[in-house]
Amino acid sequence: MRKTATKQSGKIPAQPGPREVASVNPGVPAEAESVIPGAGPSTRPGERPTVRLRDAGPDDAPRYAPEWLELREGPDAAARAADLLDPLRIRLANLPGKAGLVIHDLGCGTGSMGRWLASRLDGPQHWILHDRDPYLLHFAAVASPRSAADGSRVTVETRRGDVGLLTPDALAGASLVTASALLDVLTREEIDTLAAACTGAGCPALLTLSVAGRVELTPADPLDEEIADAFNAHQRRGGLLGPDAVTVACEAFSERGATVRLHPSAWRLGPAESALTAQWLRGWVGAAVEERPELKERAERYLQDRLEACRAGELKVVVHHSDLLALSRPTGGAS
Numbered sequence: 001m002r003k004t005a006t007k008q009s010g011k012i013p014a015q016p017g018p019r020e021v022a023s024v025n026p027g028v029p030a031e032a033e034s035v036i037p038g039a040g041p042s043t044r045p046g047e048r049p050t051v052r053l054r055d056a057g058p059d060d061a062p063r064y065a066p067e068w069l070e071l072r073e074g075p076d077a078a079a080r081a082a083d084l085l086d087p088l089r090i091r092l093a094n095l096p097g098k099a100g101l102v103i104h105d106l107g108c109g110t111g112s113m114g115r116w117l118a119s120r121l122d123g124p125q126h127w128i129l130h131d132r133d134p135y136l137l138h139f140a141a142v143a144s145p146r147s148a149a150d151g152s153r154v155t156v157e158t159r160r161g162d163v164g165l166l167t168p169d170a171l172a173g174a175s176l177v178t179a180s181a182l183l184d185v186l187t188r189e190e191i192d193t194l195a196a197a198c199t200g201a202g203c204p205a206l207l208t209l210s211v212a213g214r215v216e217l218t219p220a221d222p223l224d225e226e227i228a229d230a231f232n233a234h235q236r237r238g239g240l241l242g243p244d245a246v247t248v249a250c251e252a253f254s255e256r257g258a259t260v261r262l263h264p265s266a267w268r269l270g271p272a273e274s275a276l277t278a279q280w281l282r283g284w285v286g287a288a289v290e291e292r293p294e295l296k297e298r299a300e301r302y303l304q305d306r307l308e309a310c311r312a313g314e315l316k317v318v319v320h321h322s323d324l325l326a327l328s329r330p331t332g333g334a335s
Ligand SMILES: C[S@@+](CC[C@H](N)C(=O)[O-])C[C@H]1O[C@@H](n2cnc3c(N)ncnc32)[C@H](O)[C@@H]1O
Pocket: 062, 063, 064, 069, 106, 107, 108, 109, 110, 111, 112, 113, 130, 131, 132, 133, 136, 161, 162, 163, 164, 179, 180, 181, 182, 185
């Protein structure tokens, strides 16, 4: 599906909100559930580990709530590895042709990557926003960026589809591929396909905020490590790569001749980010218990203590991520 966005308001609209779509327990108001919209994605122990439309089937893909993506946008922006931008700018400046940049954002969600990156790159840009979720694509189109670093025009279009099936043809004419918080929810085959598509098109890729599988909570608790291990195991369910995604992506791009650079991009969450921390904690512990139900009792106490400390402004959390820049060998076909 292709759709060209017209006007941009710069703000994620409140409607349609998750109250219409996010209840995992029909009949229970979403706000009464401890549903973690999009965090993980995971819900309370024993519940389905996703946030779904009420009419969605049991095998449908997880859906991420725009509220969760909005909550993480500020800390994501603070975490992103700005050091990777200079090598990227140099590559983009050396592209043949001067018609402007064509940037594909894969798994765009509500479009936070574009809102961060468009204003950090010079020149006219056309963003092609990919996601399998039409609901999120709608938010992304409405709140898309308007102008580049030098004031040049930024336009967007949306494409609904599975980014795990991307081909080099789909990237013909692309200047850059981006993704944010995507790699860890892909399989090895999907990352191979993505790397093959980017390198086949000679296109650089900036793949950001992939979970590294390490978290630090201050003050520490004896259960931290057990929860982290169980959460990581949960992330690897169904062949998804979770914390192994970055290593696999580095290999997939390097094997295909790309130069790969990695940079840490951790969330550093303190009292100012308590809303995100609380959501993240619920998702993190919920997924851990789903993976290892024997943790349930201890984890529930742990979660309550952690949430109380979070409310009191006494908890600091570092969630480690990695940003990856892969500079493929140019093929001469980029715009
Ligand atoms: C964690 S969210 C990140 C969204 C956004 N990039 C951000 O940083 O806020 C992951 C996004 O990838 C999308 N997604 C996951 N797997 C996908 C696939 N195979 N094809 C298309 N979209 C996918 C989800 O619908 C969701 O919007």
